[in-house]
Amino acid sequence: MKKITKTAMVVASTLFLSCIFTSCNNHETPSKENSESISEKMEGEEIAVLTDAPNVPPPITRKHPTKMIVHLEVIEKEMEMMDGVKYNFWTFGGSVPGKFIRVREGDLVEFHLKNNASSKLPHNIDLHAVSGQGGGAAATMTSPGHETQFSFTALNSGLYIYHCATAPVGMHIANGMYGMILVEPKEGLPKVDKEFYVCQGDFYTKGAYGEEGTQQFNMEKALKEEPDYVVFNGKVGSLTGEKALKAKVGETVRLFVGNGGPNLVSSFHVIGEIFDNVYPEGGTTLNHNVQTTLVPAGGSAITEFKCDVPATLILVDHSIFRTFNKGTLGMLKVEGKENKLIYSGQQDDRIYQGEGGAVQTMPEDASANVPLKPLTKEEKIAQGKNIFESTCQACHQSDGKGIPKAFPPLASSDYFKSDKNKAINAVLHGLSGKVTVNGQMFDGVMPKQTLSDGQIASVITYVLNSFGNKGGDVTPADVKKLR
DSSP states (O other): OHHHHHHHHHHHHHHHHHHHHHHHHHHHSOOHHHHHHHHSOOOOEEEOOOBOTTOOOOOOOOSSOOEEEEEEEEEEEEEEEETTEEEEEEEESSSSSOOBEEEETTOEEEEEEEEOTTOSSOBOOEETTOOSGGGGGGGOOBOTTOEEEEEEEOOSOEEEEEEOOSSSHHHHHHTTOEEEEEEEOTTOOOOOSEEEEEEEEEEOBSSOTTOOEEEOBOHHHHHHTOOSEEEETTSTTTBSGGGOEEEETTOEEEEEEEEEESSOOEEEEEETOOEEEEEETTSSOOEEEESEEEEOTTEEEEEEEEOOSOEEEEEEESSTHHHHHHSOEEEEEEESOOOTTTOOOOOOOEEOOTTSOOOEEOOSOGGGGSOSSOOOHHHHHHHHHHHIIIIIHHHHOTTSOOBTTTBOOOTTOSSSSSOHHHHHHHHHHOEEEEEEETTEEEEEEEOOOOOOHHHHHHHHHHHHTSTTOOOOOOOHHHHHHHO
């Protein structure tokens, strides 16, 4: 029995040692692809060009790997989350998201992480593009006023998130410490006309959405995964109005899309376009004709599409309440010649009688829609409230304050203070282009509403007498004059 046991122990020991040696040998023997990446002749060195979102460094055209030197500074600073709301961000490079880094597959990246002397805390960096302990985090724990350095070879092409990994990791990410690094394949990416950097993040503040003043991080909300803000590029309205992305008809656009998290998965979608190509999870797999692509927290995607017609394309997280109530709304304005065959625009507007009446063209005499018995001002306000809640509230919000940079406020509005006809025309005919409301500029599109003269009169009367506005009364006749 003892002899058998001893023999078994010898065999077990042999197998154990064999496994260790095998593991070591396997670890030291890179894959074919990785072998090719590190066997290429290294030539010269470069200082990496780093950019703030939505800008992207230029494509890499060289045909050989090089020593790429990256300098990135951690800065803790107060910045705007939205108009009137500030937040104490922790950043890579003074912006949220952090600087976009672009290298080539096979490059030897010499990484310098600096922590500004004004910082209160140590920070490090975990680059998902790194094969090594903590993605570089173990080598870059950097105290305020210090600089650390490490190197890695960019073995795998793809689009990768980087973030701070100092404990508590979630808090550092939630304060804005994330960005993206692109490892271009040796052959490069297909040529496109425009490239943009869009990165989503969720933020947890002590005050509710829109509460003015400087906000602090709220750990309780973060643990419950209940963010007050979900935004593109670190701020509500970062990609709207004058900051909207721009392209022309016929151009192909590439979006490098990231999600810093720390918690929420993004359902990334561009309203008015279909992605011709998507590299899901930032890898090398290629999908075609995609409507919406999932971008995990700590993940990415590359999307490409050709701009076929002029339009204001809307970038959203299609977990849609986040877009209209927490901030994930961006715009890509495409200018150029219309193509009615691809998109006609509205061709007709008819009355539909679902109970069986024949479809008719809209009567020129809008008085057909006016109630036989005129409503009192109080009755119009009551009716208008119901119309507002079903038709207008999604954009202008229940308190009439709208959504900064996206939908103008109706509350205490100076836009129609002196001229109620502005409000009538907006509802009756729609509104597009730049408008200034309460000192804020908006540049979007409001479609015309298919309401009767009486309904328009009621909803505008309701608005004029609500949300801190000074009052007023609109009649169906007032609407009819402008129809």
